[in-house]
Amino acid sequence: MNQPISIDQKVSAVLAAYHERLDAELPELMQHTLDEPEATWDPFLLAVGPQTGQLLNIFIKSLSKPKILEVGTSYGYSTIWLAEAARATGGHVTTLELHGYKAAHAREMAAKAGLENYIDFKIGDALQTIAELPARFDFVLIDLWKDLYEPCAHVIYPKLNPGAIVVADNMVRPGGDYVQDYTKALLSKPGMTSVLLPVGSGIEISRYRPN
DSSP: OOOOTTSOHHHHHHHHHHHHHHHHHHHHHTTOOTTSOHHHHTTSOOOOOHHHHHHHHHHHTTSSSOEEEEEOOTTSHHHHHHHHHHHHHTOEEEEEESOHHHHHHHHHHHHHTTOGGGEEEEESOHHHHHHHOOOOEEEEEEOSOGGGHHHHHHHHGGGEEEEEEEEESOTTTTOOHHHHHHHHHHHTSTTEEEEEEOSTTOEEEEEEOOO
16 A cells, blocks of 8 residues: 655654454454454454554544544554644544553554554543643544444544544444434534445534534
C-alpha cells in the first residue's frame, strides 16, 4: 500500500508492521464466528484497515489543533493514524482501552513511530472514563465491542465541541442490531447529522452542528 507522502519513514515502518500482522492473522481470523465470546477475538488486531486509517488522517488534517478521542485503542493501529494527523495539526489524542496489555503494545508502537508525545493513553471502562473526561473533543473515533456503541453515543454527545466529527467503524461489516441502535441514538440528539460511507468495514460519519 502506498502511504501519503506527508507520512515520515518512522510512521510508515510502524504501519507496515501492523499491515504484516493483519495479513498474517487473517487466515485464522476467518475461522471464527461473531457468536463466539469477546475473549476469542482479543488476540487479533481487528484494525480499521489502511483505507479507513488514511481517511481518518485526512479528516483530522482539515482541522486546527483538534482534540481527538479514540474509544477503543486495541493494539494501536488507528491510534498511529490519528496521532500522525494530530502532530501535523497541533492536536492531541486521548485513547481509551480496557486491557492494559493492549494499551502497552499500542504505546510501544507509538514510541517507535515517534508519536508518543501526542497521545494520552487511558486504561479502564470506556463509558465511565468518557463521562469523567473534562475536555470536549473535535474528532471522535468509536471502534470497540459492538454492544457498547449505543451507550457510547449517549456519553460522547455532551463531550462534543461545535462542528465535531464522530466516526464509527464496522457499520457495514459485520453489521447487526448495534448499527441501527447506535445511529438512532446519535441522531436523536439535537444538531447531529450523519452519513454512511462504504469505506473499509463501513464507517458512519456524523457531525455536530448545534443551533
